[in-house]
Amino acid sequence: MSDQIRVMVVDDHPMWRDAVERDLTAAGFVVVATAATGTEAINRFQATRPQVVVLDLQIPEPSGVEVTASVLATDPSSRVLILSASGEQDDVLAAVKAGATGYLVKSASGAELVAAVQRVAEGDSVFTPGLAALVLGEFRRMNEPSTPPGEKLTERETEILKMVAKGMSYKQIAERLVLSHRTVQNHVQNTLRKLQMHNRVELTRYAIEQGLDD
Template sequence: MSETTPESAQGTTRKVRVFLVDDHALFRAGVRTELDSITDEVEVVGEAGTVGEAVAGIAAKLPDVVLLDVHMPDGGGAEVLRQVRPTHPAVVFLALSVSDQAEDVITVIRAGARGYVTKTISSQELVRAVCRVAEGDAVFSPRLAGFVLDAFADRPGSAPISDPELDLLTPRERDVLRLLARGYAYKEIASELFISVKTVETHVSSVLRKTQLSNRYELSRWASDRRLV
């Protein structure tokens, strides 16, 4: 299985095949319904509620991406990874959990997951995250990337880390946000970046809209969580 999104003989990109692993049946049903209703980029090909069901189902379906819960009664996501990855290394795992604890993040990443997003993620962001890990990127919810960077700082050849929300911003918007979070006034940002104050205001308005935040103080906290400052 290629690390890039598979294509048919006609050159048409096919759907990313997804397998759901979560011990809550209602949650699995909700994710399946959401993914089926908002996009034709992904296709849910199977689901499981236990480690044993997950290992057998993944081996049978050979999905592109497994959406994997971290905590389950019979061993959790890390155990699924330990049992599946040695025999099916091409299957990509994306952890999807209510937990944002560093220990949980590091455990599943060390076990072989390609990314980690929390269940507060929107349906559209989840689709983007699934497609990104299928293409070979590493994807993390806000602030979780820092845990991974700290844990793997000394490891060479680390995979690039992606933040679905941060990816919405243009490079110039990131520059403006970084200076804004450092306490620069609009006039100082304009001088630093050689743009007009009006352009700075336009970029800030765009960042506020994309992040759905209300003011520069919330933006500063948002930028700090992503280590932009």
């Protein structure tokens, strides 16, 4: 990995935390900090400013959900990937509402974890299979359709937005539309600007509100 991604690993089980750190380091990520509690996580995040936080939900207080909200309030450009033993609906939705852009259950393989950290760092949303539909369905239920502010989207921007809503990665969208990865990113950036949004999670939420994931 030429441009090394800075990661913090938060888990109160030392063996699990060490294993995750080992896998990520072996894959070329730079683990800048580890933490065992919510308080440690928040303090070390502020000190090291990792790009991605790999976070267990069930940690000594404050909880993983509170840590997620705190981390993103400190640095909205950071990404939080939940790695939890729980696949319970309430846990997943609480994490996503707090701003997490990924959620893996701990049965995921080392390779799946490495791929998820890479994708989350690039701005993608990553969910353990089965959880994505749950999250999308909940956002649709929570939000009434709203009128977008600002400029009208082009047909291509709307087309890409629909694919984002379905959980496709930029790479998959580029392959489907025979475009470069950079071109897809540019379209997404233009769409964010027009809709006055800040990241892919907000964009996905908006697309679902509009029913574009059907």
